[in-house]
Amino acid sequence: METKGVPIIDMQDPCGLPEKLVKACEEWGCFRIVNHGIPLNLLSEMKAVCRSLLDLPLEIKQGNSPPGPGQRYTPPNMASPYFEGLNIYDMAFPGVVDDFCAQVDASPHQREIILKHTRALYDLAKDLGGKLMEGLGLGEVEIFKDWPCQFQMNKYNYSQESVGSTGAVIHSDPGFITILQDDELVNGLEVVSKFTGELVSVDPIPGTLVINIGDVGKVWSNGRFCNVLHRVQCYKPTIRISIAVFVLGPRGKIVEAPLELVDSENPRLYNPFDFEEYRKLRISTKSPTGGALELFGAAN
Template sequence: METKGVPLIDMQDPHGLAEKLVKACEEWGCFRLVNHGIPSTVLSEMKVVCRSLLDLPFKIKQGDSPPGPGQRYTPLNMASPYFEGLNIYDMASPGAVDDFCTQVHASPHQREIILKHSQALFELAKDLGGKMTEGLGLGGLEAFKDWPCQFQMNKYNYSPESVGSTGAVMHSDPGFITILQDDELVNGLEVVNKFTGDLVSVDPIPGTLVINIGDVGMVWSNGRFNNVKHRVQCYKATVRISIALFVLGPRGKGVEAASELVDSEHPRLYNPFDFEAYRKLRHSTNSPTGEALELFRAALPIDS
């Protein structure tokens, strides 16, 4: 296991912040964010809410949620015997959080915390997106503010027998960017160093957040950003909690590289594609680390 950690970026440091974010996205596709502006009380209260909701009876968690991207509950299964999750798909759409809270019988206090926490992550995602576009020389465009987001609460149920096992298999995230509140007490997240192929443990730091670039992020940046491969391992026999916001893909139009990042020296690497169709293709072709992107690889121009 390599000892050098992923980059640590201070969101309140104004000196070259946009450039530091882009460099971390290019070299790692992953970094830890400090001084992000979300109060520690909101983070700690959300962790309590997450644990309490995922401790609910199966019938309440499952409800009448249909299978697919919008399903509310992901139960323990053969592929992930230790992991379960609750999801709010397109959490920024009107009523999405309230509908979810009603379905799982959340208390008024739980509802307040979920709203406060998910909205804070959503605003942070827009801020990060603006800084990244600025760092790429695109003028800090609010390129991602209308993209659908998925808010997810995760619980890993580890026992003494599961120590050393994999809680979440190696994968890349399908969307653009993931903001992760990992468990400050229980380690387990490991990312792949793209230069060496080594697994690097992303050790928790209380009050911070982990940022991951996904497949859409790599396509949108025309290959500059790294869609980081990562997994979750069981280090000890206890419950591990994490909460994530996934910024997915553009609504109503194809995923493609920003035109400003395409020129004669940097030809377009991928043809445009629909995000939801791509997510289904990842599943149907068993492509957890983005292998299905090769199906959209653009033909390189022939030198004259």
């Protein structure tokens, strides 16, 4: 595998696809997929919807956004002064997308695009999860069925003064897996290489998607998968748009490695935990890079 950049994997590859996905998760925790089955016009239309919604007046974006994981609008702050986002928590739960669209007064066309996009990425997440389970030797397992997912539309408001600055500080994602539609025209995503410890630019390739493994993925795989550290940098003075789906943790169940991945040679690395408790702990301990996982180490 090339250590210069993240792997690129063809989702229609007939030869050893599950094993290739697992290897990318182990060695990088990040990879780009092609031939993923999501229509390119849907990706393009979703980007346009994202831009138009994030261009709305502040009072509409804020609305009556609830605090906590369901917070719908993330404004710029001291840590990320160029970033703002709109969020749909538990996007696959009936009525959630409709509630969001009503809050931001989305048009029928915008609502249709959001529904199509969220459903397509949710189906892709379940397909990826199934192939990862197969690659780990666990057979046909619907791992992400009914897991809460967060849909996030991101906008980076860059100017000449912000070139060279950080748009999103270095972090790992708290959930299992993230599907990212990055801006095909504006780069900025950087990941930490497991091989060298250095930051590697993940340059955009139109029509592709980026997959990141998060903290839950590392725990669930008993440490085999890498929870990739990444950040977003400002390379040029222009607006950058990205769209992400975060597959978080099992609903109403604990996060733990399955017994098939634990044996005398590979002892359990982490004690079981509840995902929402872990997410709160990440915030309270100010551990954006996954350091809070050590509190659940099996040796503790």
